[in-house]
Amino acid sequence: MSRKVCVIGIGHTDFNSITPDVEWKELMYESCQKAYVDAGVDPRRDVDSFITCAEDYLEGFSIFDEFVPDQIGAVLRPCCTVCGDGLYGLGTAYMQIKTGLMDVVSIESHSKISDLLTMGDILLHAFDPIFERPVTGPVERPWYGGSPEYPKEDPKPLVGSTKEKQRVHPYFLAGMEMQNYLSTTGTTEEECAEVVVKNKMNAFFNPLADYEAKISVENVMGSEYLFSPLKKLDISPNVDGAITFVLADERTARDLGADPIYLSGFGWSSETPWLSTRGMFADYATKASQMAYKMAGITSPRKQIDVVEVDDRFSYKELQHLEAIGIARPGEAGQMLMEGELARDGTIPTNMSGGSLGIGNCFEATGMQKALEIITQLRGHAAKRQVSDAKVGLAQAWRGIPSGSGAVAIFERGGA
Amino acid sequence: MAKKIEGSPGYAPGTRVSTKDIVENKISYTWWEPEIQYSWSLGQAMSKFLVGLKNGKILGRTCIKCDRVLVPPRMFCEHCYGPTDNWIELKDTGTIETFSISYLDSDARRIKKPILIGVISIDGASPLHGFMHYFGEMTKDEIHIGMKVKAVWKSPREREGAITDIKYFKPLKGGGKK
Numbered sequence: 001m002s003r004k005v006c007v008i009g010i011g012h013t014d015f016n017s018i019t020p021d022v023e024w025k026e027l028m029y030e031s032c033q034k035a036y037v038d039a040g041v042d043p044r045r046d047v048d049s050f051i052t053c054a055e056d057y058l059e060g061f062s063i064f065d066e067f068v069p070d071q072i073g074a075v076l077r078p079c080c081t082v083c084g085d086g087l088y089g090l091g092t093a094y095m096q097i098k099t100g101l102m103d104v105v106s107i108e109s110h111s112k113i114s115d116l117l118t119m120g121d122i123l124l125h126a127f128d129p130i131f132e133r134p135v136t137g138p139v140e141r142p143w144y145g146g147s148p149e150y151p152k153e154d155p156k157p158l159v160g161s162t163k164e165k166q167r168v169h170p171y172f173l174a175g176m177e178m179q180n181y182l183s184t185t186g187t188t189e190e191e192c193a194e195v196v197v198k199n200k201m202n203a204f205f206n207p208l209a210d211y212e213a214k215i216s217v218e219n220v221m222g223s224e225y226l227f228s229p230l231k232k233l234d235i236s237p238n239v240d241g242a243i244t245f246v247l248a249d250e251r252t253a254r255d256l257g258a259d260p261i262y263l264s265g266f267g268w269s270s271e272t273p274w275l276s277t278r279g280m281f282a283d284y285a286t287k288a289s290q291m292a293y294k295m296a297g298i299t300s301p302r303k304q305i306d307v308v309e310v311d312d313r314f315s316y317k318e319l320q321h322l323e324a325i326g327i328a329r330p331g332e333a334g335q336m337l338m339e340g341e342l343a344r345d346g347t348i349p350t351n352m353s354g355g356s357l358g359i360g361n362c363f364e365a366t367g368m369q370k371a372l373e374i375i376t377q378l379r380g381h382a383a384k385r386q387v388s389d390a391k392v393g394l395a396q397a398w399r400g401i402p403s404g405s406g407a408v409a410i411f412e413r414g415g416a
Numbered sequence: 417m418a419k420k421i422e423g424s425p426g427y428a429p430g431t432r433v434s435t436k437d438i439v440e441n442k443i444s445y446t447w448w449e450p451e452i453q454y455s456w457s458l459g460q461a462m463s464k465f466l467v468g469l470k471n472g473k474i475l476g477r478t479c480i481k482c483d484r485v486l487v488p489p490r491m492f493c494e495h496c497y498g499p500t501d502n503w504i505e506l507k508d509t510g511t512i513e514t515f516s517i518s519y520l521d522s523d524a525r526r527i528k529k530p531i532l533i534g535v536i537s538i539d540g541a542s543p544l545h546g547f548m549h550y551f552g553e554m555t556k557d558e559i560h561i562g563m564k565v566k567a568v569w570k571s572p573r574e575r576e577g578a579i580t581d582i583k584y585f586k587p588l589k590g591g592g593k594k
Contacts, residue, residue, distance in 0.1 A: 023459025029492050036497075044497050060454035070494035117453040125450040133448045 005097045006260035007411070008104075008253045009039025009246030010375050015210045015359055017114070019240040024059070024112040028052075029071040031242035032108055036073070039246035040256050041104060043073025047246070048102040050074035053082045053089040053109035053364050057122050060115060072108055072244075085109070086243065087367030087397040087407040091266050093247045103252045109365040110242035119238070123170040126402050132275065137167030171235065171314075173275070173402050175227030178316045180280040182229060184331075185323075189229055191334030192315040193220035196233050198342065199312060199351050203358025205385035206373075210239050210360045220315075234315040239360025243368040245375075261378045262412045265298065267291025271404025278404050282317075282324035285310075285396055288408040289325035292394075296410040301326050306390040307377045308348055309370035311398040311406070312355040321396055322350065325408060344387055352377065352385045367397025371409055378413045461489045464503065470577040472569055476541050478502045487541040508567035509588055510536040510546055517556045532559055536585055552584035564588040 011034025013027055022030075036043050043050075052068045061067055065081030068074065082089045086109030093105040116122060127133045181187060194217060203212035215233070223232040253260040269287035271278040289301070298304045308327060312318035319333035327348055328336055336342055342350040353359060353373035362369050374393035376382050391413045398406040437443050458466065461477065465488050468475035477489035477500040484493065485504060493500055515534025521527050532551040537544055551559055552568065565585035575581040 020457045021459070023457050023462060026459045026461075026491055033492075033497070042497070044495070057452075060456065070490065071492065073494075073497045075494045112457075115454050115456045117455055118451045121451040125448075125452075129448050130446050134446075 003098055003100060004250040004262055004264075005094050005247055006250060006253050006258070006262045006414075007245050007375050008248045008256060008258035008260055009035045009037075009041065009244075010372055011035030011038055011244045012208065012372060013110075013242045015208050015239045015241035015362065017210055017237065017239055017360065019112070019114060024110065024115065025067075025071040027112060027240065027242045028068070028108055028110055028244075031110070031244040032072045032106065035106065035108075035244035035246050039104075039248075039258060041246060043106065047073065047104050047106050048078065049093070049096055049105045050077060050079040051082060051089040051092050051105065051107045052079075053084055053086045053107070053368075055083055055364055057125065058111075058113065058116060058363055068108075072106065078102075084364070084405070085367040085397045085399050085407065086365050087371060087395065087409055088268060090245065090247070090263070090368070090371065090409055091268060091407060093245075094263055094266050097247060097249050104246065104248045106244060106246050107368070108242065108244040109368045110240075111238070111361070111363040111365050112240050113238045113361070113363050114240050120169045121167065123401055124167060127170070128273065136170070169227070170401050171230070172227045174235075174314045174317075175230045177280050177320075178229055178234075178314065181316050181320050184280070185334075186331050187316070187319060187334040189231075190217055190221065191337060192234060192319065193217045193231075194334075194337050195312060195315040195318045196220045196357050198337065199318070199355040199357040201358075202344075202352055202385060203354025205383065206352075206354045206359065208241075209354040209358045211237055211358055212354060230314060230316075236313045236356035236359075236361040239362055241360075241362055241365060241369075243362075243365050243372050245368070245371070259379060260414050261375050262414065263409060264412045265292035265294070265296025265410035266407070267293075267295070268407035269405070273402075273404070275402075281330070282320050282398070282406070284404050284406045285321050285324035285398065285408065286326070288406055289394075289396070292408040292410050293326075296412070298392075298410065301394070302328075302348060305348065305392050305394050305410075307352065307374060307387045307393040308350045308396075309353060309355070309373045309394070310350065310396040311366060311370070312351055312357050313361050313366065313398070313400060315357065317398065318351060318355065321398070322348075325394070325396055344385060349387045352382065352387060361400075363400065366400070367395065367407060367409075370395035370397060371411070374409075374411050378411055459491070461491045465489050466577040466579075468505075469579065469581040470575045472508075472572065472575070472581075474506045474508055474538055474567070476504045476506050476538070476545070478504055484542040485540065485545060487538050487545040488547060504540075506538050506540040508538075508569070508582075510538040510565055510585070512551070512559070512561055512563045512565060512585075513537050513544065513546070514561055515551065515559055517559070530556055532556065534559075536565060547579065549579070549582060550584035551586070553586035558587070 089107040096102040200213040203209035220233040267288040310321035322333040476487040479493035518531045536546045538546040
């Protein structure tokens with residue numbers, strides 16, 4: 001049971017706002033083949049188990065797991081799909097290796113969100129059907145014409161029935177949470193705007209990123225309110241792309257001659273779905289980080305962790321998450337940002353990849369995007385955005401609107 | 417526990433809820449209908465395959481390493497995990513691998529004329545390479561595994577680059593007998 005688990009291969013496609021040139025299978029194939037080559041493994045021979053992370057509704061397929069074996073090299077091999085963020089797949093792989101059941105496991109997650117034309121309604125479909133969906137807009141009642149009792153025509157409309165379909169975009173949930181976060185912690189909209197400026201600037205140094213921009217706080221503050229206090233530039237735009245990792249136990253990693261990055265801690269947690277009951281401070285991230293810290297033997301995260309990637313799909317989320325995982329005290333993250341502590345040469349470099357604001361919202365691949373950056377940093381391969389002497393890194397994932405679920409992974413360079 | 421009804425998977429005899437009950441607000445229920453639309457990118461392999469169908473051709477991809485001809489074509493071989501190599505045009509004939517005579521629609525309502533549906537291995541492709549399609553110009557008594565069939569195409573004007581550019585597969589001349 002004392003096996004150590006490490007990442008021995010990473011692969012990814014480019015990230016683009018649209019990818020009409022490839023289908024989702026071809027996108028997955030590209031990232032997987034790159035990860036297998038990086039790890040020096042043949043998936044048909046060396047990989048014992050295959051994990052993908054995807055949500056059926058985002059993909060547009062029921063039972064999506066049936067569609068994945070070909071393009072990840074898993075035909076007639078142990079294979080499963082985790083319905084959640086990519087980091088959950090990483091945790092699943094960790095357990096398979098830790099228990100000794102498997103030696104080499106691959107994890108893939110991707111976004112082909114440009115294939116989905118009605119993202120707003122799909123996310124509203126994740127709201128409670130009795131208490132929440134009806135207050136996001138008119139509810140169209142079923143049409144009964146053609147049924148046995150009403151063969152000819154539709155009966156008269158029911159109370160509340162309407163043919164209108166204009167509904168509120170589900171991102172208003174983030175606006176509500178931000179409102180609460182700002183008023184409770186004293187963080188300002190300007191500080192949140194600084195997150196956008198920093199991450200979009202970081203994105204210039206990440207060839208993966210699709211939404212780099214040289215902008216100032218004035219640009220963010222001047223962008224239109226979409227879900228007050230959230231403004232257009234506070235929200236990460238959508239992007240397509242795929243990411244794959246190969247994990248192995250330490251001994252197999254050594255036999256393969258890999259440069260291992262150890263997965264030393266992992267945790268995950270889920271909030272209650274009741275919007276009125278659940279906390280507004282990302283308690284899921286707090287619990288997940290505590291579990292991961294305990295496993296990795298981290299007692300003082302701010303001192304012991306060199307580089308951090310947290311979910312920043314909405315600007316305030318970066319600050320909220322930093323506070324939730326104990327890198328900053330409540331209400332302190334905005335100030336740390338203003339003092340430059342989250343910059344590359346600061347005390348706790350955060351979202352050097354450009355984050356979701358700079359790269360784009362990768363949906364279920366978002367946690368993997370955070371982990372990808374940490375692996376790249378710990379390998380020393382981050383070029384101009386490299387954090388000097390990075391030995392320990394943290395990747396945090398949130399499953400996005402309307403969820404209160406997330407995971408945290410801690411990685412360490414060999415010998416750390 | 418109520419008495420089990422013969423032939424029913426449930427255990428709850430009683431009065432069924434009718435549409436009338438719903439319309440007259442006699443029962444409490446909730447309803448929400450999402451707007452769900454996708455537009456999947458076809459990618460490299462499927463795009464070329466569908467353009468082929470529009471031109472009345474069935475295209476495959478070869479994997480030199482595994483000595484296979486893949487139909488429908490893919491840009492990678494799921495056996496060796498390498499990229500596939502060349503495009504190849506195949507005949508529009510093949511063999512019925514298996515079939516089913518379907519009497520119900522997707523809402524479990526009986527349809528008057530049963531639908532003959534099955535999978536076809538296309539001639540010139542590797543064994544078990546082909547696709548699922550309708551069968552026509554044959555009766556439910558004539559259809560059988562191993563039957564040689566040929567595609568019946570829509571007219572060039574009607575074709576739009578879809579699997580339904582083939583209307584159905586009919587018995588190949590002399591291949592209809594059991």
